[in-house]
Amino acid sequence: MALEHAILVSLAERSASGYDLARRFDASIGHFWKASHQQIYKVLGRMEGDGWVTSEVVPQDGRPDKKVYVITDVGREELARFTTTSTPVEPLRSAFAVKLRALPFGDADAIRQDVRVRRSAHEQQLAYYAESAARFYPDPDHLADDELGGWLVLRGGILAEEAGIAWCDEILQRLAER
Amino acid sequence: MALEHAILVSLAERSASGYDLARRFDASIGHFWKASHQQIYKVLGRMEGDGWVTSEVVPQDGRPDKKVYVITDVGREELARFTTTSTPVEPLRSAFAVKLRALPFGDADAIRQDVRVRRSAHEQQLAYYAESAARFYPDPDHLADDELGGWLVLRGGILAEEAGIAWCDEILQRLAER
DNA sequence: TCGTGCATGTAACTTGTTACATGATTAT
DNA sequence: ATAATCATGTAACAAGTTACATGCACGA
Numbered sequence A, B: 001m002a003l004e005h006a007i008l009v010s011l012a013e014r015s016a017s018g019y020d021l022a023r024r025f026d027a028s029i030g031h032f033w034k035a036s037h038q039q040i041y042k043v044l045g046r047m048e049g050d051g052w053v054t055s056e057v058v059p060q061d062g063r064p065d066k067k068v069y070v071i072t073d074v075g076r077e078e079l080a081r082f083t084t085t086s087t088p089v090e091p092l093r094s095a096f097a098v099k100l101r102a103l104p105f106g107d108a109d110a111i112r113q114d115v116r117v118r119r120s121a122h123e124q125q126l127a128y129y130a131e132s133a134a135r136f137y138p139d140p141d142h143l144a145d146d147e148l149g150g151w152l153v154l155r156g157g158i159l160a161e162e163a164g165i166a167w168c169d170e171i172l173q174r175l176a177e178r
Numbered sequence C: 001t002c003g004t005g006c007a008t009g010t011a012a013c014t015t016g017t018t019a020c021a022t023g024a025t026t027a028t
Numbered sequence D: 001a002t003a004a005t006c007a008t009g010t011a012a013c014a015a016g017t018t019a020c021a022t023g024c025a026c027g028a
Helices: A003-013 A018-024 A037-049 A073-083 A095-101 A108-136 A145-176 B003-013 B018-024 B037-049 B073-084 B095-101 B108-136 B145-176
Strands: A053-058 A066-071 B053-058 B066-071
Touching: A003 A018, A003 A037, A003 A053, A003 A066, A003 A073, A003 B095, A018 A037, A018 A066, A037 A053, A037 A066, A066 A073, A095 A108, A095 B003, A095 B145, A108 A145, A108 B073, A145 B095, A145 B145, B003 B018, B003 B037, B003 B053, B003 B066, B003 B073, B018 B037, B018 B066, B037 B053, B066 B073, B095 B108, B108 B145
Parallel strands: none
Antiparallel strands: A053 A066, B053 B066
C-alpha cells in the first residue's frame, strides 16, 4: 500500500514519466523502497483511475513519446493524509538470520564466507551514503525545509549500515573462535 | 523462498505440527521471519510434496488430532544446501522513510508523534531481546554449538533496535529545532 | 453462555517478480 | 553488427494477507 505514496512523494517533488520514476526508484527513493518499472506502470494506472495523478503524452523528437504524470490536488490531499497515519515498525524478514539459525545443520565455512560478502556489501552501501551526504548536504546543520526529510532518510540508512557492519563483525569474531 | 528454510530449521530443532510452528513464528523465529498459520499450512503441504518433510496424524484426547511434521533426510540436505547459497542483503522497504520524505507535503506534528511511538516500540523490542538474552544465554562467553546461531540472531536484533532508537532520537532532535 | 485455546484448513485478493514484447536512436 | 538507452507495456506466476469456516474442551 505504500508504493503509491512513494510515487506521490516523488511526483510532488517533480512531475515525471513512468520511466523517470523507475530510474528514481533505482537511485534515491530506491534506497528505502524498491520498485520495478512493471510495478510502477501498473500502480500509476490505478492512481490515475483514482484521480491522484493525471497524465499527458509529450511527443519528443528522436525518442519515443513519454507520458508525464502530474500529481493532482486529490493526490496531495492523499499524501497529507498519509503523513497522519501511523506506520507500524516494519517486521524484519531476514533470510540471513534463518541461515545463522541453520548453523548446526549446515556448512560453517560457507556461512563465514557469506558473512564476509555481506559485510563488504554493507561497507559499500555505507560509502555510497556517505558520499551522497557529502555531495547533497554539505552543510547538514543548516538544512532547508525541503531538504530535512531526505537528510534524515540518509542518516537512517547510514545508521542501519553501521549496525549491519557491527553485526557482521560480531559474527565473524564468534565464528573465528571455533 | 525462505519460509521453507525457516520451517526446516525449526523442524530440525524439533518436530512439530503446523499449529506449533505457527506459535514459534509468533515468538522466537518470528523475530526475524513472520508467517501466518495459513501460509505455514500452505507451504508445509508443498514441502511434503517435495519430500522435505513427512507427517503423521497423532490423536490426542480432549483435543483435536494433530499432524506432526518431521524433517526427512532430503529436507536436511536441502537445509545444508541452503547454508551454502549466498543471501543478498535484503533491501530495506520502509514506509516510515517514505513518510519522512513526505515531510514538506504533510503534517509535521503527526509525524513527530509517529516517531515517538516508533521509538517506544523499538525500546520495547529491545527490552524484550535483552530479557531473552539474559534468560536463554546467561553465559554468552561459553555457548554450546547449537546455541551460537540463536545468540547471534538475538545480537543482530539488539543492534538493529539500538540503531532504530538512535535514528528516532536524531529525527526528534531535528524536528524539535523547527 | 461467552470467550479462549487447540487444531486444520479453503477462497479471494493484493502485491510483487520474472519473462516476454515492441521499436526507434545512438554509440562502439 | 551489436549493445545500450529511451519508453511503455502484457502475461504468467509466486508469495503473502484477510476473511471465512469448522468443531471440541475448558474456565469465568
